[in-house]
Amino acid sequence: MSAPQSFFEFTLPELRDHLQSLGKEAFRSQQLFRWVYQMRVDDFEQMTNLSKAFRQELPQLLDLSLPRVLTEAVSSDGTRKFLFDVGDGQSVESVLIPSKDRLTLCVSSEVGCNMACKFCYTAKQKLKRRLSAGEIVGQFLAVADRLPPEQRITNIVFMGMGEPLDNPDAVFKSIEILHSPWGVGFSKRKVTVSTSGIVPLIPRVTQAGVRLAVSLNGVNDEVRSRIMPINKRWPIAELLQACRQHADESGDRVTLEYVLLKDVTDSIEDARALHRLTRSLPCKINIIPFNEHPNSGFLRPSEARIARFQEELMRLGAHVLRRKTMGRDIYAACGQLTTAPIQTPIAL
Numbered sequence: 001m002s003a004p005q006s007f008f009e010f011t012l013p014e015l016r017d018h019l020q021s022l023g024k025e026a027f028r029s030q031q032l033f034r035w036v037y038q039m040r041v042d043d044f045e046q047m048t049n050l051s052k053a054f055r056q057e058l059p060q061l062l063d064l065s066l067p068r069v070l071t072e073a074v075s076s077d078g079t080r081k082f083l084f085d086v087g088d089g090q091s092v093e094s095v096l097i098p099s100k101d102r103l104t105l106c107v108s109s110e111v112g113c114n115m116a117c118k119f120c121y122t123a124k125q126k127l128k129r130r131l132s133a134g135e136i137v138g139q140f141l142a143v144a145d146r147l148p149p150e151q152r153i154t155n156i157v158f159m160g161m162g163e164p165l166d167n168p169d170a171v172f173k174s175i176e177i178l179h180s181p182w183g184v185g186f187s188k189r190k191v192t193v194s195t196s197g198i199v200p201l202i203p204r205v206t207q208a209g210v211r212l213a214v215s216l217n218g219v220n221d222e223v224r225s226r227i228m229p230i231n232k233r234w235p236i237a238e239l240l241q242a243c244r245q246h247a248d249e250s251g252d253r254v255t256l257e258y259v260l261l262k263d264v265t266d267s268i269e270d271a272r273a274l275h276r277l278t279r280s281l282p283c284k285i286n287i288i289p290f291n292e293h294p295n296s297g298f299l300r301p302s303e304a305r306i307a308r309f310q311e312e313l314m315r316l317g318a319h320v321l322r323r324k325t326m327g328r329d330i331y332a333a334c335g336q337l338t339t340a341p342i343q344t345p346i347a348l
């Protein structure tokens, strides 16, 4: 007999077909989804509306185990970083970020990443493998299960390890499972997919009905191609055109992420050029002061330069926010995720 398949890889229609192919009644799939997602029961024996014989058979058919948490680090600011074992000796990280009225889970979509963004720590760990939909859903459930009853995850961002649009089938399937009423029932408006700029797949974000974030990080093709090689394939004009189309079709503003690298992307002229590029696009700009990591070759600008950059954009009328740096002391901040060993302690 073959090994049981992970329950979390199935949508409801897929499980229905799977059970039917095994000669089981189709409606059992609904019962199972209710037990697993709505009631969070992870033991078939406790699923009391299933027959005893079926309950005993289920462990050979379906596996209810989630990715195992190997370590959990808690930052002084309350950010929690989870290291998950995803099998074959591979691991990924998820980060839970508290703020005043939100509890945001940042999930990973790949082990490592091939996009080679120069400022990103994950990029140092080349792509090992893409995660499955069930492994992405599993990160959410494993973290949600650890929360006290009065807390719940309010937002999900695909901004962890990996480029989500390099693994689109698994990412959009996981969103379907997380969103569907038969699954987790999570609002799509609270889900954001972030891309480094895989332009042809941006329409899939629009079709999925989730929010779009784009790592822009450069105001001309020369600089952007230097720090984000993907720009050579899809330059800024094409990327912003795809963003415009998303905004038009979804009626939603795009979030543009802009990392401030000292003397690379942080001048007043850069702020003005950023405004010129984006003023006709319904968007908000998140500026992210670079979070330093070992051997990155980049520096974080001074507080005065960061403030000047933000003030210039505000003066020009841009909708701009400074992303609060969370979890920097545990290497959970933006661009710092990796499962490779950290050699050098970070200067805080």
Ligand code: SF4
Residues within 6 Å of the ligand: 113, 114, 115, 116, 117, 120, 121, 122, 123, 160, 161, 162, 163, 195, 196, 215, 335
């Ligand atoms: S910033 Fe994102 S897309 Fe770029 S290398 Fe890092 S994980 Fe990959």
